[in-house]
Amino acid sequence: MAIPLRRTIPHLFMIAYVIIILVPFIFILFSSFKANNTEIATHPFGLPKSWEFGNYKEAWVKAKINVYFFNSFYLAFTAAATGVLFSAATAFAITRMKFKRTSGWIYQFVLIGMLIPGNVLFIAQYLLVQKLGILDTHWSLFLPYTAGALPFSVLLVSAFMKSIPHELEEAAVVDGMNVFRMFFQIILPLTVPALVTVFIVNFLGNWNEYLLSFFFISKDALRTLPSGMVQFRDAFQTNYALVCTGIVFSVVPVLVMYAFLQRKIIEGLTAGSVKG
Amino acid sequence: MRTTLRNPYVYLLFVVPTIALYFLFFIYPMLTSVFYGFTNWNGLDTKDFIGFDNFVNAFKDEDFRNSIWNNLYILLFSCCVQVPLIIVFSLLISSVKRFQGFYKTTVFMPSILSTSVIGILWGYIYDPDVGLINNILKTFGLDPIYFLADTKWALLSILITNAWQWMGFYIVLILAAILGIPKDIDEAAMIDGATGVQRAWYLTVPLIKPIINVVIMLSIAGALRVVDIVLVMTEGGPAGATDVMASYMVNKAIKYGDYGYGTALSIIIFIFALVLTALYQTLVVRRQEKVEY
Numbered sequence: 001m002a003i004p005l006r007r008t009i010p011h012l013f014m015i016a017y018v019i020i021i022l023v024p025f026i027f028i029l030f031s032s033f034k035a036n037n038t039e040i041a042t043h044p045f046g047l048p049k050s051w052e053f054g055n056y057k058e059a060w061v062k063a064k065i066n067v068y069f070f071n072s073f074y075l076a077f078t079a080a081a082t083g084v085l086f087s088a089a090t091a092f093a094i095t096r097m098k099f100k101r102t103s104g105w106i107y108q109f110v111l112i113g114m115l116i117p118g119n120v121l122f123i124a125q126y127l128l129v130q131k132l133g134i135l136d137t138h139w140s141l142f143l144p145y146t147a148g149a150l151p152f153s154v155l156l157v158s159a160f161m162k163s164i165p166h167e168l169e170e171a172a173v174v175d176g177m178n179v180f181r182m183f184f185q186i187i188l189p190l191t192v193p194a195l196v197t198v199f200i201v202n203f204l205g206n207w208n209e210y211l212l213s214f215f216f217i218s219k220d221a222l223r224t225l226p227s228g229m230v231q232f233r234d235a236f237q238t239n240y241a242l243v244c245t246g247i248v249f250s251v252v253p254v255l256v257m258y259a260f261l262q263r264k265i266i267e268g269l270t271a272g273s274v275k276g
Numbered sequence: 277m278r279t280t281l282r283n284p285y286v287y288l289l290f291v292v293p294t295i296a297l298y299f300l301f302f303i304y305p306m307l308t309s310v311f312y313g314f315t316n317w318n319g320l321d322t323k324d325f326i327g328f329d330n331f332v333n334a335f336k337d338e339d340f341r342n343s344i345w346n347n348l349y350i351l352l353f354s355c356c357v358q359v360p361l362i363i364v365f366s367l368l369i370s371s372v373k374r375f376q377g378f379y380k381t382t383v384f385m386p387s388i389l390s391t392s393v394i395g396i397l398w399g400y401i402y403d404p405d406v407g408l409i410n411n412i413l414k415t416f417g418l419d420p421i422y423f424l425a426d427t428k429w430a431l432l433s434i435l436i437t438n439a440w441q442w443m444g445f446y447i448v449l450i451l452a453a454i455l456g457i458p459k460d461i462d463e464a465a466m467i468d469g470a471t472g473v474q475r476a477w478y479l480t481v482p483l484i485k486p487i488i489n490v491v492i493m494l495s496i497a498g499a500l501r502v503v504d505i506v507l508v509m510t511e512g513g514p515a516g517a518t519d520v521m522a523s524y525m526v527n528k529a530i531k532y533g534d535y536g537y538g539t540a541l542s543i544i545i546f547i548f549a550l551v552l553t554a555l556y557q558t559l560v561v562r563r564q565e566k567v568e569y
Contacts, residue, residue: 086294089294093286119503120309208388210507
């Protein structure tokens with residue numbers, strides 16, 4: 001009797017925790033299908049009386065969630081992909097090519113970046129993009145996003161590349177392969193697990209980034225989801241159902257990704273913080 | 277024979293894009309920050325060198341001092357409330373076999389979402405009219421609480437949201453360390469008759485001290501970095517009750533164009549982060565003996 005009870009105690013606490021995590025989502029999900037504020041206020045916990053899919057259509061088109069969604073997606077994707085490519089190239093150069101001393105310096109130099117907390121550079125970066133004349137264009141997000149991910153990416157990919165045996169390129173050199181083919185056809189395919197981790201971490205970071213996207217972009221058509229959502233909330237403050245719909249739109253893609261790649265995501269994000 | 281891997285042009289080609297971007301968006305802003313921090317630049321007039329005036333003014337600035345206190349409050353909350361809870365929950369998860377994976381994925385989930393969206397989401401949870409919490413209070417016949425508009429509640433509300441988002445992340449970090457401890461130690465203690473709580477407190481916790489230190493350091497850094505959630509949920513209001521150093525800095529610089537002053541504030545934040553983590557390192561981490569197993 002005593003032992004089964006003792007075993008269930010941890011589960012009780014954990015179930016309480018899980019409920020606290022999930023309830024806000026369920027509240028938002030139900031609210032997004034409700035007809036109006038009165039229904040949310042009077043039946044906050046119940047299922048909607050009739051499922052209002054119209055909210056989704058309205059939010060997607062009228063409230064321009066589709067625009068924000070597309071901007072977020074392509075910026076997060078291109079910046080993450082560019083970051084992966086650049087960091088892989090750099091990691092290849094500093095771990096596999098024969099410039100040991102220079103490589104050591106470059107590595108240390110790039111790692112300094114991990115010591116600087118993100119928003120400390122915010123104003124200086126703002127002034128920089130202003131000076132470059134790219135304020136209020138997607139370049140002002142693409143470039144800092146790509147650059148911001150580099151220190152962590154170079155660190156992680158280099159660590160991975162170091163473990164690949166050197167005999168591989170020796171054989172390739174003997175066979176007369178050039179550096180580019182060696183990089184693209186031998187080393188990159190072997191580094192894929194690290195590259196995927198880095199890509200996911202960067203993609204999520206960019207998809208969620210708020211500070212820069214809110215202050216560097218003022219044209220509504222260029223906004224990304226996190227900043228667009230804030231704008232959207234301020235504009236539709238009185239229509240709770242519609243804002244909840246917007247939240248669903250921005251949360252679902254990440255959750256879908258998480259459902260498929262949870263192990264990679266957890267591993268990547270925690271590695272990033274511990275090594276940093 | 278190995279000229280292929282000694283080609284300096286290829287080397288440059290591979291390294292230069294990274295270094296160029298890195299220099300432009302890390303090193304250059306860092307240098308200009310230091311420079312702007314000592315000027316009175318407001319975006320329009322000339323940049324005059326004014327020495328340490330910005331820094332002196334910052335500590336005379338009552339609003340900024342208030343935001344420092346708020347940061348310290350956040351820091352204390354995360355170290356004294358969040359960290360113990362994180363340890364307890366990771367011990368709980370590690371003690372179960374069934375649903376362990378499910379618990380882990382669920383508690384981690386909020387940390388992959390955008391802070392701004394979470395801010396909006398919790399804004400609704402806290403809403404005085406339709407919000408979840410006030411609906412619960414209403415069923416008990418209590419008056420609604422204006423969580424985000426009441427100076428008494430606003431900062432705590434933000435902290436709860438912040439904890440809701442980030443605790444799972446740290447739980448997973450610690451959980452990984454706990455699961456990495458060799459099983460035989462625990463089994464030996466069990467045979468000797470140690471209860472679950474005893475094993476957790478006298479065995480597991482001492483063994484995971486290094487990762488707990490990491491979590492505390494990350495919490496310190498995190499407490500100084502809090503900004504998105506404040507800007508989204510309250511914009512520092514009501515009456516500065518939730519203003520933190522970073523949100524104050526962003527507002528000063530962007531809204532009022534006080535670039536020189538704003539940059540000085542960002543340097544102060546950086547120094548705070550540096551000093552606090554260094555203090556923790558020397559006062560706590562160095563003094564602990566190393567555990568080996």
